[in-house]
Amino acid sequence: MVHQYKNNGYNIVLDVNSGAIHVVDDVTYDVIAMFEEKSGEEIIEALKGTYPESEIKEALDEVQSLKDDEELFTKDAYENYIMDFKKRPTVVKALCLHIAHDCNLACQYCFAEEGEYHGRRALMSYETGKQALDFLIANSGQRRNLEVDFFGGEPLMNFDVVKQLVAYGREQEKLHDKHFRFTLTTNGVLLNDDIMEFANKEMDNVVLSIDGRKEVHDRMRPFRKGAGSYDLIVPKFQKLAESRNQERYYVRGTFTHYNTDFSNDVLHLADLGFKQISVEPVVAQPEDPYAITEEDIPVICEEYDRLAKEMIRRKKAGEDFNFFHFMIDLEGGPCVAKRLSGCGSGTEYLAVTPWGDLYPCHQFVGNEDFLMGDVWNGIKRTDIQDEFKCCNVYAKEKCRNCFARFYCSGGCAANSYNFHGSILNAYDIGCELQKKRVECAIMIKAAEAEMEE
Numbered sequence: 001m002v003h004q005y006k007n008n009g010y011n012i013v014l015d016v017n018s019g020a021i022h023v024v025d026d027v028t029y030d031v032i033a034m035f036e037e038k039s040g041e042e043i044i045e046a047l048k049g050t051y052p053e054s055e056i057k058e059a060l061d062e063v064q065s066l067k068d069d070e071e072l073f074t075k076d077a078y079e080n081y082i083m084d085f086k087k088r089p090t091v092v093k094a095l096c097l098h099i100a101h102d103c104n105l106a107c108q109y110c111f112a113e114e115g116e117y118h119g120r121r122a123l124m125s126y127e128t129g130k131q132a133l134d135f136l137i138a139n140s141g142q143r144r145n146l147e148v149d150f151f152g153g154e155p156l157m158n159f160d161v162v163k164q165l166v167a168y169g170r171e172q173e174k175l176h177d178k179h180f181r182f183t184l185t186t187n188g189v190l191l192n193d194d195i196m197e198f199a200n201k202e203m204d205n206v207v208l209s210i211d212g213r214k215e216v217h218d219r220m221r222p223f224r225k226g227a228g229s230y231d232l233i234v235p236k237f238q239k240l241a242e243s244r245n246q247e248r249y250y251v252r253g254t255f256t257h258y259n260t261d262f263s264n265d266v267l268h269l270a271d272l273g274f275k276q277i278s279v280e281p282v283v284a285q286p287e288d289p290y291a292i293t294e295e296d297i298p299v300i301c302e303e304y305d306r307l308a309k310e311m312i313r314r315k316k317a318g319e320d321f322n323f324f325h326f327m328i329d330l331e332g333g334p335c336v337a338k339r340l341s342g343c344g345s346g347t348e349y350l351a352v353t354p355w356g357d358l359y360p361c362h363q364f365v366g367n368e369d370f371l372m373g374d375v376w377n378g379i380k381r382t383d384i385q386d387e388f389k390c391c392n393v394y395a396k397e398k399c400r401n402c403f404a405r406f407y408c409s410g411g412c413a414a415n416s417y418n419f420h421g422s423i424l425n426a427y428d429i430g431c432e433l434q435k436k437r438v439e440c441a442i443m444i445k446a447a448e449a450e451m452e453e
Contacts, residue, residue, distance in 0.1 A: 003403035094147035124354040156190040188233035211253040212265020250276035256290035263307040278324030308440040328441040346388025363414035
């Protein structure tokens with residue numbers, strides 16, 4: 001399978017199955033488009049009014065050489081590999097600890113309902129968190145590196161327990177030859193110097209929630225009485241980012257129907273000094289006024305193009321920053337299993353409620369149909385686990401012939417379920433935007449390679 005597109009003056013050809021990417025001239029681009037359907041003579045006849053015959057023949061030879069070298073029109077070598085996924089032993093490597101089902105903000109788009117997750121407000125006890133870490137260690141097999149994300153609601157509303165659990169985790173590392181990679185996601189309201197010092201010592205990554213421009217952020221992320229939170233959190237986030245040498249953190253925003261010009265929010269965050277940035281499309285039901293609509297898609301795609309071009313300009317000027325959705329590894333990238341099945345929700349990655357219940361991920365918390373067990377008694381609903389094991393790009397009809405399938409790994413299972421009632425479908429608006437992001441990310445790599453020449 002081959003995907004061709006033009007972006008920012010580049011003719012880009014992606015060989016989907018091998019991952020090979022080619023930046024080609026016009027004649028080669030047009031030859032590739034016809035190569036599998038027409039003979040060489042037919043291609044020459046079709047293009048000779050546009051290009052000299054000698055150039056067409058040269059392009060034909062070059063394309064045939066790439067095919068012979070298995071860099072174009074390669075066969076899919078992964079579909080048979082996926083058949084063994086259900087047989088894989090389940091090793092849990094990551095937990096999303098819902099340390100607080102409570103929040104001090106009232107974000108309009110919050111899927112967690114201000115931290116309540118369709119249930120009740122609660123803070124995780126040390127005993128429950130300790131049992132969750134024990135469960136992770138016991139179910140991690142031979143895997144040494146384990147991940148724990150302190151999540152909410154707002155986890156800093158239960159910061160004393162966060163500190164206790166990190167200390168317990170460090171003790172257990174030595175006893176079990178494990179290493180915990182702790183992360184923290186915060187809205188920044190309670191962030192202070194002591195918490196920053198602790199985070200810089202113990203947290204491998206910190207996610208800072210901010211949506212961009214003041215008017216955008218304050219509209220969607222106010223306090224419960226309506227006041228905005230932008231002015232309070234920005235200086236704290238800037239201080240934390242600098243204290244971490246602009247590494248091992250990212251500011252994470254959400255854009256909505258209200259700010260489809262979101263590239264301005266990304267650039268605003270960059271202008272504030274942040275080097276690690278993620279601004280992602282809201283996922284909301286069509287009846288929500290802030291939901292992204294199909295009519296928004298062309299506008300948003302243009303914004304991704306605009307952002308990609310500006311990032312190239314800034315990189316040339318020495319003002320570069322990382323944008324999470326344009327980060328792509330064309331050399332190594334994730335392992336085959338990761339490329340085919342995604343984040344590992346329901347199998348390698350689980351969410352833990354304040355009272356210890358286990359769900360496939362944080363977005364399923366509160367949906368009793370996906371309650372898998374608890375941290376004391378382990379996983380009881382192995383049928384749910386098996387269902388998630390089989391969730392991969394070949395199990396989804398929408399993914400099988402999509403050029404982006406090995407980059408998005410089939411997309412988010414929770415989004416698929418929320419829009420279609422099945423984890424084996426795909427969220428359509430999200431798919432369209434994902435494909436555009438992949439195209440932009442590859443174009444940026446082409447531009448960077450050109451800079452290095």
